[in-house]
Amino acid sequence: MSSKDTPKKQRSEAEIREARLKQALKANLARRKAQSRGRRADDMPDGAGAAQNDDSMSGKDSEQEG
Template sequence: MADKNSPKKDDKSGDAREERLKAALKANMARRKAQAKARAASEDKTGKDEG
């Protein structure tokens, strides 16, 4: 009986884990995108100052 309950518990925790990982990945990608955008903007300013 305990074996039947364990997979259900694992599925729920697995789903919760997957949701947490998905949210963390989305936040990480947004942060990286913002960093890349900031770097590109700073490079544009540096390039304009030099030339």
């Protein structure tokens, strides 16, 4: 048997589980982002509200600046 025929190092159960969870988390995050984008598009059909939401979420308050 040559070295080319031998399989690569097998992954442990913990490594397999970690890879599976990492993949599931990535898919879940992508799904949640898409869902959020869809909700934003439904709330603001003209697209102008996105900039307003960003300013209001920044924690800056125009009344406190004076």
